[in-house]
Amino acid sequence: MGTPSDIKLIDENGLRVDGRTPEQLRPIKIQTDVLNRADGSAYIEWGGNKIMVAVYGPREAYPRHTQDIERAIVKARYNMAAFSVDERKKPGPDRRSVEISKVISEALQAAILVEQFPRAQIDVFIEVLQADAGTRIAGLTAASVALAAAGVPMRDLVVGCTAGKVDGQIVLDLCREEDNFGQADLPMAILARSGKVVLIQMDGDLTTEEFDRATSMILNATKRINQIQREALQGKYIAEQGGE
């Protein structure tokens, strides 16, 4: 998070590098049932991010010693394709992807009725095809749609967004320049109806007031994003009925 003073991220009209106002989201599109072999799948485009999610399970956890006799284990694997970023990403897991996989697994576990499936495992593969900041949240938001599309019983959908500090201002849904050259980045995800926080991380520094402003912007945005998730799922069911 460098802040080179010559990079201006907010112009004299208060607009951001991509022309957005501080509280404007990038365009978001979600589509379900994009992969035939998965039990559930979703594809999300969120600004410049393009991410595919495949869900398998619940199925018997393997190897057996990993089984939990009381609940299903949720294994999310976040992966960036080598071609997803400007500089080729070395294939395979790295510290960042291991961390992101862990926080996404925990967030999804809070939403899934895992106690209904002892000894089972639910696999969630998140493949980032094109990255443009905010991929962990976009991947998580799409993963919860893919789980619902797979018919995995859930308490609620997980929905998230990021906010951050750019040129001293709190803005919603950072793009890549803002993520790279801004002063703080705060990804957060909640259960859509209860509002329970299931993921929150922070890179950089915010004052308490800035933090409150950032989280309230995020909470506001999750309402709109949840609507897009629900429309994607309704689209799925309309398409299925149409095909009967």
Ligand code: UDP
């Ligand atoms: N990024 C990159 N190469 C990497 C990792 C990240 O170019 O190896 C870019 C990518 O666009 C990513 C952004 O940096 O979306 C921000 O990464 P961060 O770790 O903040 O996670 P994200 O915001 O994607 O959840």
